[in-house]
Amino acid sequence: MKGGQVTIKDIARELDISPSTVSRALKDHPDISPETKKAVNELAKKLHYQPNSIAQSLRKSKTNTIGIIVPEIVHFFFSTVISGIEDVAYNAGYNVIICQSNESYEREVSDTFALLSHRVDGLLISLSRNTKNFDHFREVYERGIPMVFFDRICEELDTHRIVVDDKEGAFKAVEHLISIGCKRIAHIEGPRNLVICQQRLEGYKQALEQHGLPYDEDLVVIDNVGSRESGFERGQQLLKLDNPPDAVFAHNDMAAHGVMLAIKEAGLKIPEDIAVAGFSNWQFSSLIQPSLTTVAQPGFEMGREAARMFIDQVKQDKEDFQAQTQLLKTELIIRESTVRA
Amino acid sequence: MKGGQVTIKDIARELDISPSTVSRALKDHPDISPETKKAVNELAKKLHYQPNSIAQSLRKSKTNTIGIIVPEIVHFFFSTVISGIEDVAYNAGYNVIICQSNESYEREVSDTFALLSHRVDGLLISLSRNTKNFDHFREVYERGIPMVFFDRICEELDTHRIVVDDKEGAFKAVEHLISIGCKRIAHIEGPRNLVICQQRLEGYKQALEQHGLPYDEDLVVIDNVGSRESGFERGQQLLKLDNPPDAVFAHNDMAAHGVMLAIKEAGLKIPEDIAVAGFSNWQFSSLIQPSLTTVAQPGFEMGREAARMFIDQVKQDKEDFQAQTQLLKTELIIRESTVRA
DNA sequence: CTGAAAGCGCTTACAG
DNA sequence: CTGAAAGCGCTTACAG
Numbered sequence: 001m002k003g004g005q006v007t008i009k010d011i012a013r014e015l016d017i018s019p020s021t022v023s024r025a026l027k028d029h030p031d032i033s034p035e036t037k038k039a040v041n042e043l044a045k046k047l048h049y050q051p052n053s054i055a056q057s058l059r060k061s062k063t064n065t066i067g068i069i070v071p072e073i074v075h076f077f078f079s080t081v082i083s084g085i086e087d088v089a090y091n092a093g094y095n096v097i098i099c100q101s102n103e104s105y106e107r108e109v110s111d112t113f114a115l116l117s118h119r120v121d122g123l124l125i126s127l128s129r130n131t132k133n134f135d136h137f138r139e140v141y142e143r144g145i146p147m148v149f150f151d152r153i154c155e156e157l158d159t160h161r162i163v164v165d166d167k168e169g170a171f172k173a174v175e176h177l178i179s180i181g182c183k184r185i186a187h188i189e190g191p192r193n194l195v196i197c198q199q200r201l202e203g204y205k206q207a208l209e210q211h212g213l214p215y216d217e218d219l220v221v222i223d224n225v226g227s228r229e230s231g232f233e234r235g236q237q238l239l240k241l242d243n244p245p246d247a248v249f250a251h252n253d254m255a256a257h258g259v260m261l262a263i264k265e266a267g268l269k270i271p272e273d274i275a276v277a278g279f280s281n282w283q284f285s286s287l288i289q290p291s292l293t294t295v296a297q298p299g300f301e302m303g304r305e306a307a308r309m310f311i312d313q314v315k316q317d318k319e320d321f322q323a324q325t326q327l328l329k330t331e332l333i334i335r336e337s338t339v340r341a
Numbered sequence: 342m343k344g345g346q347v348t349i350k351d352i353a354r355e356l357d358i359s360p361s362t363v364s365r366a367l368k369d370h371p372d373i374s375p376e377t378k379k380a381v382n383e384l385a386k387k388l389h390y391q392p393n394s395i396a397q398s399l400r401k402s403k404t405n406t407i408g409i410i411v412p413e414i415v416h417f418f419f420s421t422v423i424s425g426i427e428d429v430a431y432n433a434g435y436n437v438i439i440c441q442s443n444e445s446y447e448r449e450v451s452d453t454f455a456l457l458s459h460r461v462d463g464l465l466i467s468l469s470r471n472t473k474n475f476d477h478f479r480e481v482y483e484r485g486i487p488m489v490f491f492d493r494i495c496e497e498l499d500t501h502r503i504v505v506d507d508k509e510g511a512f513k514a515v516e517h518l519i520s521i522g523c524k525r526i527a528h529i530e531g532p533r534n535l536v537i538c539q540q541r542l543e544g545y546k547q548a549l550e551q552h553g554l555p556y557d558e559d560l561v562v563i564d565n566v567g568s569r570e571s572g573f574e575r576g577q578q579l580l581k582l583d584n585p586p587d588a589v590f591a592h593n594d595m596a597a598h599g600v601m602l603a604i605k606e607a608g609l610k611i612p613e614d615i616a617v618a619g620f621s622n623w624q625f626s627s628l629i630q631p632s633l634t635t636v637a638q639p640g641f642e643m644g645r646e647a648a649r650m651f652i653d654q655v656k657q658d659k660e661d662f663q664a665q666t667q668l669l670k671t672e673l674i675i676r677e678s679t680v681r682a
Numbered sequence: 683c684t685g686a687a688a689g690c691g692c693t694t695a696c697a698g
Numbered sequence: 699c700t701g702a703a704a705g706c707g708c709t710t711a712c713a714g
Contacts, residue, residue: 005460005484007691018701023693031699048480053458054404055691057395058706065438074424079415086414086441095459097406098439100427117394118436119346139389143346284625348707359685364709372683396707399690 006049015039026051057119066310067115068098069108069125071152076283077299078126081150084303085124092311094121101128109136122146122310127154129191129224146313150306152194153325160309162302162326166196166279169295169330170203173277174249176293176332178211180340182247182275186219188234188259190226190251200251200279219245223255231258239266246274247338253278253285253294260288260337275338290336298328347388356380367392398460407651408456409439410449410466412493417624418640419467422491425644426465433652435462442469450477463487463651468495470532470565487654491647493535494666501650503643503667507537507620510636510671511544514618515590517634517673519552521681523588523616527560529575529600531567531592541592541620560586564596572599580607587615588679594619594626594635601629601678617678631677639669 008026012019017036025032025040043049057063066089070078082098089096097120099111108128113136115123122145125137134156140147141157148160177185187204190197201220208215218241221234231250235258238245250256256278263274270276270290277293278285285292305326313321349367353360358377366373366381384390398404407430411419423439430437438461440452449469454477456464463486466478475497481488482498489501518526528545531538542561549556559582562575572591576599579586591597597619604615611617611631618634619626626633646667654662 005691008693009691019691020693020702021700023691024700027693033699036699050454050458052399052460052691054395054398054460055706056693058393058399058690058708059692059694061706063395072424073414073427074417074420076415079420082439083413083415083441086439090440095438095440095455097436098423098427099431099436100424113391114436117391119393119395284628287625287628287630289628289630346707349709350707360707361686361709362684364707365684368709374683377683393707396690397709399692399706400708400710402690 005052006044006047007052008049010047011040011043011049014043061119063119063121064093065095065097065118065120066307067118067120067123068096069101069111069115069123070098071101071103071126071128073098073100077151077280077297080299081126081303081306084300084305085307086303087300088304088307088311092307094307094311103129105130105133112136112140116140116143116145120145121314122148124148124150124306124310125154126150127152127194129194129226132193144318146310148306148310148313150302152196155195158323160306160313160324160326162306162309162328163196163199164297164302164328164330166199166330167203167206169279169297169332170200170249171207172203172330172332173279173293173295174204174207175211176334176338177247177249177275177277178207178213180271180275180338183213184216184219184243184245185213185247185249186221186238186245188231188248188250188255189220189222191224192222197251204249218243223251226252226255228254228258228261231255232262233258235259235262236266239263239268244274247276248274249277249279251279253280253292256285256292256294256337257288260290260292271336271338271340275340277338285333286335293335293338294333296331296333298330302328346393347385347390348393349390351388352381352384352390355384402460404460404462405434406436406438406459406461407648408459408461408464409437410442410452410456410464411439412442412444412467412469414439414441418492418621418638421640422467422644422647425641425646426648427644428641429645429648429652433648435648435652444470446471446474453477453481457481457484457486461486462655463489465489465491465647465651466495467491468493468535470535470567473534485659487651489647489651489654491643493537496536499664501647501654501665501667503647503650503669504537504540505638505643505669505671507540507671508544508547510620510638510673511541511590512548513544513671513673514620514634514636515545515548516552517675517679518588518590518616518618519548519554521612521616521679524554525557525560525584525586526554526588526590527562527579527586529572529589529591529596530561530563531596532565533563538592545590559584564592567593567596569595569599569602572596573603574599576600576603577607580604580609585615588617589615590618590620592620594621594633597626597633597635597678598629601631601633612677612679612681616681626674627676634676634679635674637672637674639671643669
């Protein structure tokens with residue numbers, strides 16, 4: 001019992017049997033006599049024996065650990081997804097190592113290799129906003145390590161993926177804006193390299209088209225940051241147009257809030273002059289004034305499903321693997337920012 | 342190169358040298374000739390060699406992993422602390438395994454043993470609300486594994502701890518309420534077993550005493566949950582008193598928000614009829630209406646310091662260990678909920 | 683400057 | 699029913 005940690009050898013020595021027998025007794029191997037099992041288990045309990053899972057991992061080439069890479073931990077949506085992953089992982093006997101890329105491509109790469117070095121059994125990933133090159137994940141892929149991308153997915157690799165139906169979510173939000181009488185609907189677009197943002201733009205376009213509204217590129221502005229400040233600036237930019245919008249649909253709730261602040265500052269009313277809708281599972285979109293209409297995403301469910309897809313893949317024969325893309329439904333939550341008296 | 346993972350043996354075989362030499366070359370051991378080093382490093386790079394840190398961990402009895410146990414991940418304060426821990430840990434070469442107790446004592450115990458089994462080098466812990474027995478942590482302590490408690494600390498063990506100055510924070514908040522003319526200040530008290538809540542109560546009492554206000558136990562109500570709903574109920578309870586309060590200081594911002602909703606529902610005005618102050622680093626206390634005065638906590642800094650204390654302890658000789666309790670300063674943020682016209 | 687050997691703690695095919 | 703041996707991938711004291 002060196003270093004305070006009891007090992008199988010300690011138990012074997014004390015009972016004057018071999019480590020092999022102890023190992024087998026501990027896992028209730030049918031070969032071992034009931035008496036031996038009893039003696040081993042009692043002593044193990046008495047000494048507070050705990051298997052060294054590092055040794056087990058090395059032996060079995062399996063760590064029962066899942067690596068997660070998210071852009072940020074301090075983020076309602078991502079922490080909710082993590083919580084969902086953790087829930088399923090815990091019940092399936094997996095531990096979870098979490099890294100945050102801080103929206104940095106370089107950090108994402110180094111996180112990936114750190115997790116590989118830790119021999120995680122798989123990776124659950126949501127891309128950083130700045131990731132345009134996927135070589136690091138291609139290497140993971142080529143080593144045969146399961147990956148599941150969630151929300152901010154990578155389309156270049158043949159892996160499981162899970163997203164909400166971003167296009168449909170955006171479509172519903174914009175259709176709703178049209179239904180309350182808006183004719184010039186602007187869109188604050190997220191980073192172009194993120195598929196989810198492309199989809200949201202696509203849903204916006206489709207809704208306009210389907211309802212016979214023209215697509216005006218002056219009304220579509222890019223916001224690569226997605227913060228309140230950047231949304232505020234995009235809002236100001238839109239308000240300066242000769243023919244400003246009567247509604248704004250933003251790619252996320254933070255940006256939407258920034259737009260609202262810009263509208264208020266210009267002395268205009270929400271939703272009477274300009275209606276606003278956002279996108280996300282943002283915890284407190286209900287708290288801002290006026291409360292914000294938003295497309296809610298099932299983050300916890302996404303986490304649970306991502307973990308399940310991973311576990312299914314691990315259980316499966318490699319030959320049988322078929323990459324799947326799960327699409328989760330969003331829910332349009334209508335609030336004051338789009339309800340005209 | 343089995344299972345797609347390159348090992349030291351693969352490199353040794355290909356170069357026709359021994360694994361020992363490869364190992365040494367890889368870590369730039371002075372004994373090894375420059376030519377050998379060059380050959381090894383080039384081949385390692387070419388084959389995308391990555392040391393198996395599981396094997397290294399087993400060999401060195403050190404995993405370079407920190408276990409974190411928090412009540413919840415989806416929580417602004419805790420996710421901020423985690424982010425701070427991650428920041429320091431990453432730069433010191435540590436990985437972080439995160440578990441959430443979900444405020445369950447049983448889950449906290451099983452998390453603790455799961456982390457021990459993973460042979461984490463240390464534990465950074467914030468207690469579950471329901472933890473009243475510390476045997477699981479006593480066992481960690483007796484095995485000589487470093488622990489740092491943060492925010493929701495354990496006073497029964499001689500470990501490093503880090504908290505904000507809860508008593509002073511509460512004192513400042515209540516003193517501020519007194520300064521705007523409040524005479525009957527109620528307190529929504531958090532779970533009694535949490536030291537931070539005891540301290541907040543203590544600060545409340547001290548402020549009253551120091552300013553010559555009587556302590557009225559009718560004005561102090563317990564809220565063990567700390568949610569908007571539970572705060573709402575406590576608020577209603579206070580409003581029913583024959584002599585209701587003219588201010589409420591709540592142990593957290595969620596409860597404070599619940600109280601505000603109860604006050605509004607009763608047709609009373611904040612802060613004119615009843616002023617409200619909360620406690621926390623709650624991201625959006627600025628967003629609710631009216632905006633909430635609160636005692637802000639430096640969560641990121643707390644995480645960074647907790648990780649630093651752990652790393653210091655690891656570097657130190659065990660004999661030199663002196664348990665420390667760090668006290669971080671809070672900041673009273675005065676907002677509309679306590680500013681009378 | 684390099685290698686053979688032992689060992690970290692466990693598991694399991696093989697032998698008895 | 700039990701044990702000795704080999705091995706997971708690495709490191710390092712010891713020998714040369």
